[in-house]
Amino acid sequence: MTRWPMLLALLAVALVAPTVVYPVLLMTVLSFIVFACSFNLLLGYAGLLCFGHAMFFGGAAYVTGWFLKTTGASIEIGILVGGLSAAALGLLVGLVAVKRSGIQFAMITFAISQFVYFVLLQAPFTGGEDGLQRIPRTALLGVVDVSKSGSLYYVVLGFTVLAVLFFYRVVHSPFGEILKAIRDNEARVESLGFRPERFKLIAFVISAGMAGVAGGLKAVAFQIATLTDVSWTVSGEVILMTLLGGLGTLAGPMVGAVIIIGLNDFLSQFGEWSLISQGVIMLVVIIFLRRGVVGEIDAFLRRKKVAPAR
Numbered sequence: 001m002t003r004w005p006m007l008l009a010l011l012a013v014a015l016v017a018p019t020v021v022y023p024v025l026l027m028t029v030l031s032f033i034v035f036a037c038s039f040n041l042l043l044g045y046a047g048l049l050c051f052g053h054a055m056f057f058g059g060a061a062y063v064t065g066w067f068l069k070t071t072g073a074s075i076e077i078g079i080l081v082g083g084l085s086a087a088a089l090g091l092l093v094g095l096v097a098v099k100r101s102g103i104q105f106a107m108i109t110f111a112i113s114q115f116v117y118f119v120l121l122q123a124p125f126t127g128g129e130d131g132l133q134r135i136p137r138t139a140l141l142g143v144v145d146v147s148k149s150g151s152l153y154y155v156v157l158g159f160t161v162l163a164v165l166f167f168y169r170v171v172h173s174p175f176g177e178i179l180k181a182i183r184d185n186e187a188r189v190e191s192l193g194f195r196p197e198r199f200k201l202i203a204f205v206i207s208a209g210m211a212g213v214a215g216g217l218k219a220v221a222f223q224i225a226t227l228t229d230v231s232w233t234v235s236g237e238v239i240l241m242t243l244l245g246g247l248g249t250l251a252g253p254m255v256g257a258v259i260i261i262g263l264n265d266f267l268s269q270f271g272e273w274s275l276i277s278q279g280v281i282m283l284v285v286i287i288f289l290r291r292g293v294v295g296e297i298d299a300f301l302r303r304k305k306v307a308p309a310r
Contacts, residue, residue: 014157023149027221029261030160031214036241036253037167038210043239044248045171046203047183048098051106051235052113053211055093056086058230059116060212061219065135066125068220074142075152079159079216086212087205089116094204098197101186110232117230131226135219149221156217163210168250170206179203180248244285246292255293 017026035057042048064082067073073081097108120126127133137147146152170176181189182196189196219225228234237260245256260281267277289296 011161015154018150018153023153024221025261025265027149027153027156028218029258030156031217031221032238032241032257032261033254034160034163034217035211035214035238036245036257037164038207038214039238040242040247040249040253041167041170041179041203041207041210043242044252045176045183046179046200048101048200048204049106049239050097050109050204050207051239052093052109052111052116052232053207053238054230054232054234055113055116056090056208056211057215057218057234057238058225058227059089059120060086060215061225061229062120062126062132063212064216064219065132065225068136068138069132069134072136072138075138075140075146075155075220076159078138079213079220082216082219083209083213086215087209089212090205090208091201093208094201098200098204110235113230113232113235117227120230121227126225126227129227131224132219133224135223135225137220137223152221156221159213159217163213164250164254167210171250175199175202240282240285242292244281244289244292246295246298249292249294249298252292252294259293 035053038056039050039053042050042053060082063085064078067081068075068078071078093109093112096112097105100108121128125132137152140146140155144151146155171179178189178194178199182199186196215225215229218229241256241260242253243256244259245254246252263277263281285292291299
């Protein structure tokens with residue numbers, strides 16, 4: 001009964017937020033919300049720890065920027081092309097990685113992400129260490145001017161809402177239920193006649209595509225794609241966001257992204273303290289908030305609801 005009013009209230013806040021907060025910071029938060037949701041689909045629902053998820057995020061940022069600069073296509077097409085390129089890369093990586101699980105899966109994805117990093121470093125169109133700069137903010141649908149950050153924010157918000165709704169639909173479908181069953185007991189799922197590797201591969205491709213959309217959104221927001229977006233530190237950051245917010249929850253990645261991006265922005269004036277704060281947060285989550293912020297709040301509300309019945 002309270003879910004839809006709360007969602008409508010959040011949407012209302014999001015619509016007026018650019019009048020209070022710098023739009024580029026808001027677009028950063030929104031792009032990382034999509035990125036964290038994509039990672040949550042893998043780890044929270046399929047039980048796959050991808051330690052190279054930034055290769056989809058950063059790789060799609062480069063593809064989106066290059067496509068918009070060379071073709072002049074409308075901005076939404078550039079973002080979708082970035083997402084599709086990430087999904088294609090996810091298919092190639094997944095064919096190799098999903099045959100393994102646990103630490104082996106994590107190390108395979110990490111190794112491939114490092115390979116992608118060095119390919120992008122050497123590729124002629126990426127600008128090397130300087131990055132792909134001056135990415136154009138072409139007109140939405142070829143008509144609507146989104147060159148200013150205030151107007152572009154609503155495009156990014158629209159993509160984020162659609163991505164979160166898509167994520168919700170996937171995890172609450174029969175496909176999502178099978179993913180959770182694979183996470184909990186893969187051998188039993190296989191004994192029922194399903195092929196776990198096929199479902200994990202599909203989840204991996206979907207997750208990579210969502211991460212690619214997030215990378216495209218960040219590229220057009222900052223008008224630059226850099227090697228930092230492909231680095232292992234970004235992969236670690238999205239893991240922290242998901243764990244902090246709460247694995248296997250809808251709101252968890254959103255809360256985690258808001259906290260980490262907001263904290264990084266606040267501590268950016270203190271240099272390396274932002275990295276130290278992330279380490280402290282990780283320790284606090286592991287020791288005291290094993291379910292994450294959203295998971296702990298949900299568990300508390302459930303205990304409070306059951307208590308009177310006793």
